[in-house]
Amino acid sequence: xxxxxxxxxxxxxxxxxxxxxxxxxxxxxxxxxxxxxxxxxxxxxxxxxxxxxxxxxxxxxxxxxxxxxxxxxxxxxxxxxxxxxxxxxxxxxxxxxxxxxxxxxxxxxxxxxxxxxxxxxxxxxxxxxxxxxxxxxxxxxxxxxxxxxxxxxxxxxxxxxxxxxxxxxxxxxxxxxxxxxxxxxxxxxxxxxxxxxxxxxxxxxxxxxxxxxxxxxxxxxxxxxxxxxxxxxxxxxxxxxxxxxxxxxxxxxxxxxxxxxxxxxxxxxxxxxxxxxxxxxxxxxxxxxxxxxxxxxxxxxxxxxxxxxxxxxxxxxxxxxxxxxxxxxxxxxxxxxxxxxxxxxxxxxxxxxxxxxxxxxxxxxxxxxxx
Amino acid sequence: xxxxxxxxxxxxxxxxxxxxxxxxxxxxxxxxxxxxxxxxxxxxxxxxxxxxxxxxxxxxxxxxxxxxxxxxxxxxxxxxxxxxxxxxxxxxxxxxxxxxxxxxxxxxxxxxxxxxxxxxxxxxxxxxxxxxxxxxxxxxxxxxxxxxxxxxxxxxxxxxxxxxxxxxxxxxxxxxxxxxxxxxxxxxxxxxxxxxxxxxxxxxxxxxxxxxxxxxxxxxxxxxxxxxxxxxxxxxxxxxxxxxxxxxxxxxxxxxxxxxxxxxxxxxxxxxxxxxxxxxxxxxxxxxxxxxxxxxxxxxxxxxxxxxxxxxxxxxxxxxxxxxxxxxxxxxxxxxxxxxxxxxxxxxxxxxxxxxxxxxxxxxxxxxxxxxxxxxxxxxxxxxxx
Numbered sequence: 001x002x003x004x005x006x007x008x009x010x011x012x013x014x015x016x017x018x019x020x021x022x023x024x025x026x027x028x029x030x031x032x033x034x035x036x037x038x039x040x041x042x043x044x045x046x047x048x049x050x051x052x053x054x055x056x057x058x059x060x061x062x063x064x065x066x067x068x069x070x071x072x073x074x075x076x077x078x079x080x081x082x083x084x085x086x087x088x089x090x091x092x093x094x095x096x097x098x099x100x101x102x103x104x105x106x107x108x109x110x111x112x113x114x115x116x117x118x119x120x121x122x123x124x125x126x127x128x129x130x131x132x133x134x135x136x137x138x139x140x141x142x143x144x145x146x147x148x149x150x151x152x153x154x155x156x157x158x159x160x161x162x163x164x165x166x167x168x169x170x171x172x173x174x175x176x177x178x179x180x181x182x183x184x185x186x187x188x189x190x191x192x193x194x195x196x197x198x199x200x201x202x203x204x205x206x207x208x209x210x211x212x213x214x215x216x217x218x219x220x221x222x223x224x225x226x227x228x229x230x231x232x233x234x235x236x237x238x239x240x241x242x243x244x245x246x247x248x249x250x251x252x253x254x255x256x257x258x259x260x261x262x263x264x265x266x267x268x269x270x271x272x273x274x275x276x277x278x279x280x281x282x283x284x285x286x287x288x289x290x291x292x293x294x295x296x297x298x299x300x301x302x303x304x305x306x307x308x309x310x311x312x313x314x315x316x317x318x319x320x321x322x323x324x325x326x327x328x329x330x331x332x333x334x335x336x337x338x339x340x341x342x343x344x345x346x347x348x349x350x351x352x353x354x355x356x357x358x359x360x361x362x363x364x365x366x367x368x369x370x371x
Numbered sequence: 372x373x374x375x376x377x378x379x380x381x382x383x384x385x386x387x388x389x390x391x392x393x394x395x396x397x398x399x400x401x402x403x404x405x406x407x408x409x410x411x412x413x414x415x416x417x418x419x420x421x422x423x424x425x426x427x428x429x430x431x432x433x434x435x436x437x438x439x440x441x442x443x444x445x446x447x448x449x450x451x452x453x454x455x456x457x458x459x460x461x462x463x464x465x466x467x468x469x470x471x472x473x474x475x476x477x478x479x480x481x482x483x484x485x486x487x488x489x490x491x492x493x494x495x496x497x498x499x500x501x502x503x504x505x506x507x508x509x510x511x512x513x514x515x516x517x518x519x520x521x522x523x524x525x526x527x528x529x530x531x532x533x534x535x536x537x538x539x540x541x542x543x544x545x546x547x548x549x550x551x552x553x554x555x556x557x558x559x560x561x562x563x564x565x566x567x568x569x570x571x572x573x574x575x576x577x578x579x580x581x582x583x584x585x586x587x588x589x590x591x592x593x594x595x596x597x598x599x600x601x602x603x604x605x606x607x608x609x610x611x612x613x614x615x616x617x618x619x620x621x622x623x624x625x626x627x628x629x630x631x632x633x634x635x636x637x638x639x640x641x642x643x644x645x646x647x648x649x650x651x652x653x654x655x656x657x658x659x660x661x662x663x664x665x666x667x668x669x670x671x672x673x674x675x676x677x678x679x680x681x682x683x684x685x686x687x688x689x690x691x692x693x694x695x696x697x698x699x700x701x702x703x704x705x706x707x708x709x710x711x712x713x714x715x716x717x718x719x720x721x722x723x724x725x726x727x728x729x730x731x732x733x734x735x736x737x738x739x740x741x742x743x744x745x746x747x748x749x750x751x752x753x754x755x756x757x
Contacts, residue, residue, distance in 0.1 A: 006372050009372075010372075027426075027721035028680070029677070029720070029721070030373060030410055030413050030414050030417055030680050031372065031373065033410045034372035034410060034414075035372055036515040037376075037408075037410065038372055074538075186629055223560050247678075278711070278712070278715045280719070281672075281673055281676055281715065281716055281719040281720075282672075282673025282674065282677055283673070283676050283680075283716075283719050283720040283721075284583075284719045285673075285675050286677060309673070310643075310671065310673070311642070311643070311674050312642060312646065312670075312671055312673070313641025313643060313674065314643075314676070315642050315643045315644055316643045316644055316647065316674070316677060318644075319409055319410050319644075320407070326688065343675045351639060351642075352642050352643075354640065355642045355644065355645065356409070356644050357407050357408075357409075
């Protein structure tokens with residue numbers, strides 16, 4: 001079975017869902033790595049591994065959704081809730097620019113937060129306009145599909161109107177968070193108040209349609225079966241096909257720039273309290289990275305999740321299909337509220353990339369090299 | 372698909388040797404260290420691993436006891452020791468050791484691993500007493516204690532030949548010896564990092580006598596400090612030659628240097644890929660060793676897990692009470708894993724877990740042990756082992 005799949009991979013033929021299942025259940029990790037590395041090398045000739053200078057800001061932790069896998073949120077009215085004042089956000093951006101330097105749109109600002117009933121589209125417009133005016137160095141990569149849906153809802157706008165208004169204010173691309181597992185059977189169990197599979201995908205399609213890039217993610221290892229992970233990958237691949245078709249016909253213009261997978265971090269979450277599984281492991285991460293690289297033939301970049309996996313496994317994963325180490329983040333509040341997290345300085349990114357035999361290169365959010 | 376990468380990497384001759392079970396030489400070792408693609412090296416190592424151990428991943432329920440942290444050897448890569456007059460120094464009296472062992476009396480420990488610093492104040496009788504203490508308290512567990520360095524010290528304080536010391540230790544209950552203290556067999560590294568300690572030939576001489584006395588031991592190599600590739604390959608070949616001579620080594624354990632809180636703290640720690648490569652190299656060069664261990668305390672549990680595809684067949688154990696890496700301040704390293712954690716790691720590596728004793732005999736039943744049910748999960752160990 002694997003031999004036939006290898007032949008397809010070499011020929012550049014698309015794998016079926018059945019092929020992906022066979023790959024997932026194939027025990028020899030090195031053989032998966034071999035195929036994934038082959039695909040990676042075909043997509044990225046040379047020995048470069050990229051990374052991004054960026055900062056994560058969680059502008060609010062107030063959220064009414066109460067996802068069972070989350071240990072970050074505070075319910076509206078809770079004394080632990082916060083919304084960062086603008087000055088604090090600007091101070092954090094100053095720190096980002098101090099690290100990232102004066103490169104136009106070279107410093108990625110990732111802004112994500114809870115679904116806070118007080119924050120309508122005007123709040124974001126005002127904030128984004130101000131960030132854009134003050135900081136030409138920033139690339140604004142903000143608001144997951146879940147947030148976009150909610151902002152549209154409380155502002156009584158369509159998704160497309162919301163995206164257009166936010167883009168007008170300075171939003172440049174959307175992060176892929178909130179995808180979790182794109183299977184309603186799973187979403188109903190782990191986040192039943194959150195957007196459905198179709199709703200998540202619709203936001204990304206709408207963004208692509210108006211020419212905005214997004215990324216795609218997967219949080220595996222909560223309650224789903226292997227088949228549902230593959231179903232997730234298939235939906236991402238189909239959505240990217242649509243985006244690329246639109247680009248090909250001169251419409252649209254946006255697409256998924258990258259795919260990022262990580263495992264559910266259970267500590268302190270509601271889900272953990274009656275969960276009969278154990279936290280997923282490093283070998284499983286490598287397997288998911290390899291499978292994603294082999295299966296997602298239409299996505300250029302696979303990004304590491306060193307924050308959840310640690311630098312050792314992230315570095316090993318460079319031989320399992322990853323070509324990008326991700327963003328320097330500078331702070332992380334969500335997965336770190338639920339267990340494992342590792343942040344590292346840029347010098348350490350460069351060291352582990354170089355020691356793995358690659359040339360570290362800084363990129364921007366559009367995956368263009370920055371000299 | 373990796374076989375094509377192997378030819379592209381110019382390592383076909385090594386592949387052929389590996390498949391045919393032919394011994395690799397010095398230049399093969401150097402080439403494998405220098406090969407660009409880690410997975411090519413892993414693929415080759417995995418061939419040997421599966422020839423020798425199939426898909427088995429061994430683990431053990433074990434306990435570590437570090438009887439003293441006082442040491443006069445001043446090794447630059449160590450942050451565990453304190454000098455003899457330091458107020459942080461401790462010596463665990465035999466009664467304390469008994470109590471430590473007793474802490475886990477409801478848990479079927481198979482091996483007690485006991486090592487310590489070279490503390491010049493300890494009399495010969497002390498060493499025999501602590502072995503007896505463990506043996507009395509835990510008659511069913513194997514006692515694995517004293518590196519070659521400590522045995523040289525015992526010989527010194529006993530003022531009698533090592534052969535007689537070993538006879539005394541065996542009578543007291545010693546079953547086998549760990550492999551530490553080998554570091555890197557290079558006069559240059561010895562001179563720079565551990566000058567006061569037994570030199571390379573000394574380590575070999577002690578190991579030879581140990582094996583001749585019928586005791587088996589492990590062997591190690593400490594990597595990731597100032598050693599060169601050539602020194603490491605020579606080290607592995609040297610160990611291989613001694614194994615040819617005595618056949619006394621059970622397992623080889625590559626040990627990752629952790630620079631935190633040592634005199635070499637300016638050095639970066641080894642990366643994940645290096646951890647895997649060292650394991651793979653050991654597996655490929657040491658054709659006369661049955662087992663290669665990925666010691667999770669030093670490389671982290673996920674890297675030890677992944678190492679099951681890079682030559683290792685042993686993920687070590689539950690390790691209740693381990694203090695040496697703890698002293699290094701490696702905050703991300705947990706001090707104990709439950710059996711369920713280990714089984715989960717092995718299962719997600721898609722290997723077959725086999726519980727072993729100190730001699731790699733599979734534990735088929737827990738007969739004769741105070742509590743035999745595997746359902747007695749080891750979370751109670753975690754609770755007490757921090």
